[in-house]
Amino acid sequence: MTTVAIIGAHGKIGRRLVRLLAQRGDKAIGVVRRTEQVGAIAELGGTGVLLDVESATVEELAEALTGADAVVFTAGAGAGSGPVRKRTVDYGGAVLAQAAASLAGVHRFVQVSGMGVDDPVDPGTGDWAAYVRAKSEADSRLRASELRWTILRPGALTDAPGSGRVRLAESTGPGSVSRDDVAALIAACLNEPASAGHQWEVRAGSTPVAQAVTEQSRTTGAAS
Known part of the structure; x- marks a missing residue:
């Protein structure tokens, strides 16, 4: 059984x-920021831990991560949250999680980012500009770390039922992808040690998720 700590x-x-x-029989530790969310995580089969990454210290978060085999960062400030919270959650929370994972001795780290954040089309100002800057800089910090990282950059997210098939590559071109399939992709990356050191975009496609991860882990060079 693998123990995975999920922030967000x-x-x-x-x-x-x-x-x-x-x-699938793994242990999920869900780090959440509201008391009522602890129970919601339990209903899904996980163990909720109450901790807010906007106010926690690195030591507090490291304590919550201790004993995990991997950390997944999929937190985000969300739509309408404003530029300040994009900075404190999408960037600050990610950087805090990276430092806490290192402090806790958890070396495997999967981060969910966004497609096109390094070269956005007309980022303008306001929420969108703050979002792409936060995600891009958080990814850069992770790539520079000593963690065994994987960065996933999905296209437009949908709530459509997952197909179990994706297009996964360093660059896929624009497109959408189901949140079901992104979750399955994270799980597949955790199963594939060779996925460490890679940054991929993902959108809906025709390749089974696990196969896509295996093929890309073996055929593409590690991101730098």
């Missing part, structure tokens, strides 16, 4: 991942 476990991808891990 009550989000739309996080909840799907908790359920998926529980169904």
Whole structure:
């Protein structure tokens, strides 16, 4: 049994991942920021831990991560949250999680980012500009770390039922992808040690998720 700590476990991808891990017999530790969310994680088969990454210290978060085999960061400030929270959650939370994982001795780290954040089309100002800057810089910090990282950059996220098939590559071109399939992709990356050191975009496609991870892990060079 693998123990996976998920930061942002009550989000739309996080909840799907908790359920998926529980169904396959792994232990999911869901780090959540509200008391009522602890119970929601338990209903999905995980163990909720109450901790807010916007106010926690690195030592507090490291304590919550101790004993895990991997950390998944899929937290986000969300739509309408404003530029300040994009910075404190999407960037600050990710950097805090990276440092806490290192402190806790958890070397495997999967981070959910966004397609095109390094070269956005007309980022403008306001929420969108803050979002792409936060995600891009958080990814850069992770790539520079000593963690065994994987960065996933999905296209437009949908709540459509997952197909179990994706297009996964360093660059896929624009497209959408189901949150079900992103959760399955995270789980597949956790199963494939060779996925460490890679950054991929993902959108809906025709390749089974696990096969896509295996093929890309073997055929593409590690991201730098």
